[in-house]
Amino acid sequence: MWNKVLDEYAIRCYKPRILIVDDQPVNIHTLSAVFHGELDIIVATSGEKALHLALKQKPDLILLDIVMPDIDGYEVCRKLKNDPITEWIPIIFVTAETEANVEAYGFEIGAVDFIAKPINPAIVRARVMTQLMLKLYMDNMREVAWLDGLTGLYNRRRFDEMLKQHWLLCRREQRPLAIIMLDVDFFKRFNDNYGHQKGDDCLRAIAVALKGTLRRPMDMVFRYGGEEFTCLLPLTDLAGAQERASAILNAIKALQIPHATSRVSPFVTISIGIACTIPEQEKGEEDLLNHSDQALYQSKSDGRNRITTWPGDKPDTVSEV
């Protein structure tokens, strides 16, 4: 039965990864032995190390001891559930304390199950495989919910989530995060002239071109809504974002999609706004987004078919094309 779960992961060329956290190496050894090399196992002997590994390696499941000397399992669980990068990782507490109120509290703070010590290998295996199966289905559902039906790009919901995640990542590392926001010029006229179907074809072609401009694995492009797209560029400074924006502008130009009723070009063009910052506060990501939107608005009012950098990033970064 459980082999089916592993097969489902194997179809995706993936071996499920679990993180085992316990301050007693002997307990880690006993739990690891249950899976006979079926799973990719990583281990931590303290709460601090567990938090670090969960963030870096994003396991599919965590087996978490409750009583540990530095940060206890409850605190680790609370921290993981409060971080958008780790909140979806299922946590199973492994504990000798089996009182109902201990379990109830664990569920309250986000655990999905409990395993009693001393462990029974068959029960551990069953509980872990059940959660891995649910995790796989949840990941699939989320993936579908994140996609835009017309272009196949990630949608605005995904953008909002990734913006939060990258904001936290760049804040931790004190590195810059850049947003490129872009909008097709005179797209209403395009639809009115060529019809909605051709409008859809145009948006799909733009989506493919945008994907082709990405260079780094962490860079992502999204359909933000209608004829508006965004790119999220973590660990990218202003100069890097401007260079990407130029590549995007040129890629759309190179498509040479006729636009007879545009006031700026015989072909489809876009306007771009850039904002870039090294994140400082918890909730500043909305400001960064607003700044890229304001820069885009400036590109539109300055005549379209151009790139504008939000002036707060650097006073002299408005570049005309």
Ligand SMILES: Nc1nc2c(ncn2[C@@H]2O[C@H](COP(=O)(O)OP(=O)(O)OP(=O)(O)O)[C@@H](O)[C@H]2O)c(=O)[nH]1
């Ligand atoms: N074909 C198609 N059109 C869309 C889609 N989503 C939004 N639009 C159209 O995009 C147009 C956007 O029009 P406006 O917001 O006035 O902007 P614009 O005409 O591009 O003008 P500027 O942005 O000022 O250059 C509207 O006509 C929408 O109907 C879509 O999925 N498919």
